[in-house]
Amino acid sequence: MSLLEVHNVSQHFGELVAVKNVSLNVEEGELHAIIGPNGAGKTTFFNMLSGFYQPTHGHIVFDGIDCTAMPPQTRVARGMARTFQITEVFRELTVRENIRVAVEVTQGLRLKVFRSRQQAAETDERVDELIEIGKLTGKENRYVGELSHGDQRSTEIMMALALKPKLLLLDEPAAGMGNQETYDTALLIRRLHRSQKLTIILVEHDMRVIFNLADRITVLTEGEVLDQGTPDEIAASEKVQVAYLGEQHEGA
Numbered sequence: 001m002s003l004l005e006v007h008n009v010s011q012h013f014g015e016l017v018a019v020k021n022v023s024l025n026v027e028e029g030e031l032h033a034i035i036g037p038n039g040a041g042k043t044t045f046f047n048m049l050s051g052f053y054q055p056t057h058g059h060i061v062f063d064g065i066d067c068t069a070m071p072p073q074t075r076v077a078r079g080m081a082r083t084f085q086i087t088e089v090f091r092e093l094t095v096r097e098n099i100r101v102a103v104e105v106t107q108g109l110r111l112k113v114f115r116s117r118q119q120a121a122e123t124d125e126r127v128d129e130l131i132e133i134g135k136l137t138g139k140e141n142r143y144v145g146e147l148s149h150g151d152q153r154s155t156e157i158m159m160a161l162a163l164k165p166k167l168l169l170l171d172e173p174a175a176g177m178g179n180q181e182t183y184d185t186a187l188l189i190r191r192l193h194r195s196q197k198l199t200i201i202l203v204e205h206d207m208r209v210i211f212n213l214a215d216r217i218t219v220l221t222e223g224e225v226l227d228q229g230t231p232d233e234i235a236a237s238e239k240v241q242v243a244y245l246g247e248q249h250e251g252a
Ligand SMILES: Nc1ncnc2c1ncn2[C@@H]1O[C@H](COP(=O)(O)OP(=O)(O)OP(=O)(O)O)[C@@H](O)[C@H]1O
Pocket: 013, 016, 017, 018, 036, 037, 038, 039, 040, 041, 042, 043, 044, 045
C-alpha cells in the first residue's frame, strides 16, 4: 500500500478545469516532485491534497484512509503537514519561540497553564533538536522577521517537522531565493528526506532543486499529467521537453 494514493482527481472552477483526472501514488520514504508551467494546476492540486479544496471528482487515500472529505486540520492530525509558498511564520517571534509553539501544539500543551517539569524538559529537548536539524543554531534567539529567506524557510519547515508528519507537503520552498539560499534549502530538504526518512511532495519551479532531490517526478500541463517517472526518465522524455523543458531552454 502506498502512503498516498490519488485517484483521478479533478478540480473545476466554474467552466475552468484547473486539474483533470490526475492520479499518482507516493510510497513511504519517497520524495515526489510536481512540476509544470505556470497555470498547470500545481497549487490547485496541492490544495486538494492538503484539504483546502474538495476535489470535484476523484478521491484521495492517505495512510490507508479515504481523506477526500477531511478538513485540513484533520489531515494534519493524521500526519500530513504543509508549508506555503509565502512563509508562514510569526515574524515578530524568535526562531525558538516559533518552533516552541509548534512543538507545544504537537505535545497538546499549548492551552495548558500548568506543566510538569518533565513535560517542560521534553519540550525544550525537542525544540533544541529541531533548531539543530534546521541548522539554526546561533540564530535561535533572533526574530524570524530579521532573518534571511532561507533561515525563515528553515524555521517554517522545522515547525512542520515538529508535527512529526508522515507526509510533508512543500509548496515552492525555494521561491524568491538567491542561489546560495536555494542551495541551502535543497540541502536541508535532502537531509530531511535521507536522514529523517521523511516522505515529501514538493512543488518547485527551480529545476536544479527538482532534479537533484526527487525520486520521482509528475509533470502537469493544463491540469493533466503529461508524464511521470524518475528524473532521468523525465529529462529524456520527448513530450516533456517539447511541452515544458524545451520551452524553458528557448526562453533561457
Ligand atoms: N480559486 C480559483 N478560482 C478560479 N480559478 C482558479 C483558482 N485557482 C486557480 N485557478 C486557475 O486554475 C488554473 C491552475 O492554477 P494553479 O495556480 O493551480 O497553477 P500552478 O501550476 O500552481 O501555477 P503557478 O506555477 O503560476 O503557481 C489557472 O488557470 C488559474 O487561473
